Amino acid sequence: MPRPTRRQLTLFLPPAQQAIVEPIRQRLDPRQHALVPAHVTLCRDDELPSLDVVDRRLADLGAFAFTMHFSGPQRLADGAILLRPTLGTDSYQRVRQSxxxxxxxxxxxxxxxxxPRHATDSTFDPSxxxxxLTGLTATFRIITLIEQCGQGPWRVRQEYGALT
Structure with missing residues (x-):
């Protein structure tokens, strides 16, 4: 049975930070790299309200900007490798709340x-x-609603926020 359509709100990395992160993601996880560009998930598909509510709340939010500063790569017990922010999480949580x-x-x-679903054979050392990557800093000004049909790549459906 095919997977249903999923939607989430995403903070794509700005171009300068993508230029640093994408070659690493492509090397570490070419399958995930092919599905979606480097991003911070703002709201997962299982927590999103209806699209009408999302549109209204993002319109009320209006223009915004916040900066996140990331630590070095961390390998988790499930094999995933992540960058976690050391600064900017309060702003991130406030946007989620709004x-x-x-x-x-x-x-x-x-x-x-x-x-983690692609990490089973990885012996890569994050060091x-x-x-x-340590100290990567990104300022987010755009929230993107993305959509995935089945197991296909994620597609941009709508952008919100300042485009400058």
Whole structure:
């Protein structure tokens, strides 16, 4: 049975940071790299309200900007390799709260370099890429609604926020 359509709100990395992160993601996890560019998930598909509510709350949010500063890569027990922010999480949580309202739970912001479902054979040592990624800083000004049909690549459906 095919997987249903999924939607999520995403913070794509700005171009300068993508230029650093994407070659690493492509090398570590070419399958995930082919599905979606480097990003921080803002709201997962299982927590999103209806699209009408999302549109209204993002319109109310208007223009915004916040900066996240990331630590070096971390390997988790499931094999995933992530970048976690050391600064900017309060702003991230406030934006989530403005979109999800009272149902917003604290969500650990991160950039996935190697997805756990692709990590079974990985013997990669995160210290090899740490010098390139430690201290990565990104300012987010755009929230993107993306959609995945089945197991296909994620597609941009709508962008919200300042485009300058």
């Amino acid at each position: 979109i999800l309202g009272s149902s917003a739970k604290v969500h650990g912001a991160h950039i996935t370099l190697l997805h 090899e890429i740490a010098p390139l």
